[in-house]
Amino acid sequence: MGLAFWHRIGSPLDAPLVAGPVKRCDVKAAAITGVDFPKVRPVLAVAKGDAVHAGDVLFRDRAHPEICWVAPLSGIVDSIDFAPRRMLSSVVIAADQGEREPPRRKVDVSTAAALRATLLERGLWPAFQSRPFGHVPDPGESPDAILIVATETEPWAPDPMIALQDRKDLFAKGAQALTLLTGGPVHLCLPSGHGLGTIAGARLRTTEVAGRHPEGLAGTHLRRLGLGATGGPVWTIGYQDVVAVGHLLETGEFLPERIISIGGPNCSKPRLVQTVIGGRIADLAAGAAEPEAARAISGSVFSGRESAWLGYRHRQISLIARVATASQGRRRDRTGGDGPSALVPTSRLEAGLPFGLPVVPLLRALAVGDAEAAERLGCRDLIEEDVALLSALCTSGADYGPLLRRVLDELEDSA
Amino acid sequence: MRSLAASGYRQGPPFVRLALTPGAVTLVQIAALLPPVMATLYQTGFAGAQAAAALAAVTLVWEGAFALIRHRALTWNSATTALILLVMLPGTVPVWQLALAASFGVVLAELVFGGRGFGFANAAVVSLAFLIFSFPGSGIAANTPLVAASTLPGAMALILTGLVSWRVLISAFAALAFSVTLSTGEADLVVLLTAIAFALLFLVADPLAAASTNLGRWVYGLLVGGLAIFFDTGAGSAPSLNALVFAALLGSIFAPLIDHLVVMAMVAWRRRKRG
Numbered sequence: 001m002g003l004a005f006w007h008r009i010g011s012p013l014d015a016p017l018v019a020g021p022v023k024r025c026d027v028k029a030a031a032i033t034g035v036d037f038p039k040v041r042p043v044l045a046v047a048k049g050d051a052v053h054a055g056d057v058l059f060r061d062r063a064h065p066e067i068c069w070v071a072p073l074s075g076i077v078d079s080i081d082f083a084p085r086r087m088l089s090s091v092v093i094a095a096d097q098g099e100r101e102p103p104r105r106k107v108d109v110s111t112a113a114a115l116r117a118t119l120l121e122r123g124l125w126p127a128f129q130s131r132p133f134g135h136v137p138d139p140g141e142s143p144d145a146i147l148i149v150a151t152e153t154e155p156w157a158p159d160p161m162i163a164l165q166d167r168k169d170l171f172a173k174g175a176q177a178l179t180l181l182t183g184g185p186v187h188l189c190l191p192s193g194h195g196l197g198t199i200a201g202a203r204l205r206t207t208e209v210a211g212r213h214p215e216g217l218a219g220t221h222l223r224r225l226g227l228g229a230t231g232g233p234v235w236t237i238g239y240q241d242v243v244a245v246g247h248l249l250e251t252g253e254f255l256p257e258r259i260i261s262i263g264g265p266n267c268s269k270p271r272l273v274q275t276v277i278g279g280r281i282a283d284l285a286a287g288a289a290e291p292e293a294a295r296a297i298s299g300s301v302f303s304g305r306e307s308a309w310l311g312y313r314h315r316q317i318s319l320i321a322r323v324a325t326a327s328q329g330r331r332r333d334r335t336g337g338d339g340p341s342a343l344v345p346t347s348r349l350e351a352g353l354p355f356g357l358p359v360v361p362l363l364r365a366l367a368v369g370d371a372e373a374a375e376r377l378g379c380r381d382l383i384e385e386d387v388a389l390l391s392a393l394c395t396s397g398a399d400y401g402p403l404l405r406r407v408l409d410e411l412e413d414s415a
Numbered sequence: 416m417r418s419l420a421a422s423g424y425r426q427g428p429p430f431v432r433l434a435l436t437p438g439a440v441t442l443v444q445i446a447a448l449l450p451p452v453m454a455t456l457y458q459t460g461f462a463g464a465q466a467a468a469a470l471a472a473v474t475l476v477w478e479g480a481f482a483l484i485r486h487r488a489l490t491w492n493s494a495t496t497a498l499i500l501l502v503m504l505p506g507t508v509p510v511w512q513l514a515l516a517a518s519f520g521v522v523l524a525e526l527v528f529g530g531r532g533f534g535f536a537n538a539a540v541v542s543l544a545f546l547i548f549s550f551p552g553s554g555i556a557a558n559t560p561l562v563a564a565s566t567l568p569g570a571m572a573l574i575l576t577g578l579v580s581w582r583v584l585i586s587a588f589a590a591l592a593f594s595v596t597l598s599t600g601e602a603d604l605v606v607l608l609t610a611i612a613f614a615l616l617f618l619v620a621d622p623l624a625a626a627s628t629n630l631g632r633w634v635y636g637l638l639v640g641g642l643a644i645f646f647d648t649g650a651g652s653a654p655s656l657n658a659l660v661f662a663a664l665l666g667s668i669f670a671p672l673i674d675h676l677v678v679m680a681m682v683a684w685r686r687r688k689r690g
Contacts (some may be wrong), residue, residue: 011433012431012433013433046444065657071607098423102617134430226688265424272547297430301424301430301431302429302430302431304428304430305428318430320424320431321424337435341436341437341532342437342530342531342532342623343532344435344437344440344532344578344622344623345622345623345625345627346434346435346576346578346622347577347580347582347629347632348433348434348576348624349576350579356629356681358628358674358677358678358681359628360627360674361627361628361674361678376678376682377678378684388429391428391429392429392431392432392433392434393433393434394434395434395436395437395440396437397429397432397434397436397531399428399429401428
């Protein structure tokens with residue numbers, strides 16, 4: 001109960017996954033953005049104006065020089081920007097017309113250490129996210145489990161089976177290889193009725209998931225499988241990144257291509273396109289909607305952000321209405337007063353966070369920045385995308401993503 | 416009515432809003448209150464209209480005063496308080512007592528905390544408790560069957576929008592029915608429901624006063640239902656509304672504690688499960 005049926009009509013929660021033919025879209029530029037990797041201070045391996053191949057190292061993490069980020073497309077380094085405190089803002093690569101042979105190197109994955117070194121050196125390491133806290137894992141870290149998330153439930157997300165059906169072998173190869181990185185299980189979270197057949201492997205477990213958002217989120221799988229919390233770190237990785245791992249092992253080549261969806265309430269014809277990591281959104285969304293009428297955001301309408309570049313882990317671009325600037329300054333809701341709006345503990349909020357976490361106490365703890373209480377309530381296993389739906393369901397209109405990050409930062413510093 | 420739209424897309428994160436704004440919450444509550452208010456005015460005539468005018472004036476003055484002092488926009492949240500008081504006290508008490516009680520509730524339960532949603536008790540409950548304490552003998556009007564019946568559409572709307580938890584309604588009603596059966600030997604559920612429907616929906620099940628965890632909502636309902644019987648002096652087919660008001664007041668004071676205990680229990684249970 002609690003989810004009002006008239007709220008559901010036209011609600012983004014009912015938006016279907018985007019399927020259909022995949023069109024190739026060549027972007028004129030792509031970027032690695034720092035927003036996706038908070039706390040990373042880069043040590044640059046290239047300078048502005050350098051020519052790079054797709055797969056060439058762009059920069060390394062100062063704290064862990066083994067971790068590197070590679071160019072998603074061949075071209076010229078167009079700009080390198082820093083955020084405050086020498087954090088990364090963005091490294092932009094402008095596509096070059098000339099096709100060049102990408103660097104192919106033989107990969108050695110005979111041992112766990114060799115696979116680790118390969119993934120680190122070939123730029124696939126940043127695809128992992130380690131919980132708690134959701135950072136790129138330490139190169140030496142051994143996780144309790146690895147979660148491969150091949151479920152999409154965000155509105156207008158791409159149907160994962162479209163990307164996987166032709167790459168089933170690469171996906172299986174990548175998934176099997178990942179078992180070398182952990183002593184625990186590798187969980188494959190697949191949508192029910194996926195039709196991929198069985199992917200066999202020691203310590204490879206398949207979980208089939210059905211249901212609406214937030215059932216497909218990594219955080220939901222984590223709780224369903226009883227991982228995280230008091231245990232050791234758990235890594236999560238997206239299905240297309242696993243395909244990239246398989247591709248690297250198969251061909252020795254870095255696979256920067258990703259299949260993403262372009263959809264949203266202001267997109268008349270949602271569609272799938274094949275592009276590269278960090279592709280320029282202006283190029284991708286061109287023709288999908290009138291730029292004056294719609295805004296393109298990277299990610300879903302819940303957890304996305306306004307950005308010029310596709311987020312490193314984002315698999316969709318959402319087009320939403322451009323609110324007229326004239327009405328921006330005017331408060332539409334006079335009753336909210338001028339301070340923060342009140343949190344009315346409606347029973348709809350419980351639908352936003354599964355597995356019986358105490359939602360309202362958690363939101364209150366996040367709102368006041370009470371790290372101790374939030375930790376007790378189970379916030380360690382969450383990252384921004386897990387609370388994004390709550391921000392939409394809460395009467396206060398607060399964005400709980402940054403509030404959660406502030407609390408996580410505090411917990412991390414005090415650890 | 417823009418804020419009532421199914422999903423408003425917004426300028427910046429969160430880009431989509433599936434929840435009602437606090438103002439729209441009040442609007443839904445007012446809409447739910449209108450049928451019982453109409454029924455009351457229909458039945459009481461001039462006395463009811465007089466009380467309505469007094470309540471409107473008092474709440475408007477206080478809302479305006481606090482908006483001025485705090486440099487905030489005027490809100491209409493107190494309208495729900497006024498409408499609830501109108502249904503429960505339709506001209507049965509002198510207007511000055513009504514005005515005093517409404518002022519007490521609106522100011523001390525809501526406005527001094529910064530408005531609706533920042534206090535801990537329902538303003539109408541506080542008003543009624545003040546009235547019962549200060550002017551003994553001023554009884555709350557018993558619900559007529561017409562008022563009770565007119566509560567139904569509002570109840571449906573509030574439950575469907577999630578503004579009232581069905582868990583609270585069911586557990587409180589179950590506790591009341593159980594205790595009435597214990598004390599009198601039999602319980603006429605229809606008589607009981609008629610007597611308490613309005614107060615149960617608008618006083619006890621107020622989301623801001625009730626507990627806010629699902630388990631806590633069950634406990635809160637049971638507590639309020641049990642306390643209402645405990646406070647009730649005369650045995651009858653239904654507890655007096657005076658007792659229910661105090662039960663709701665005490666329940667809302669205990670609600671944060673209930674939530675705290677529920678969370679502690681959940682954390683302990685999770686720890687034990689993990690070993």
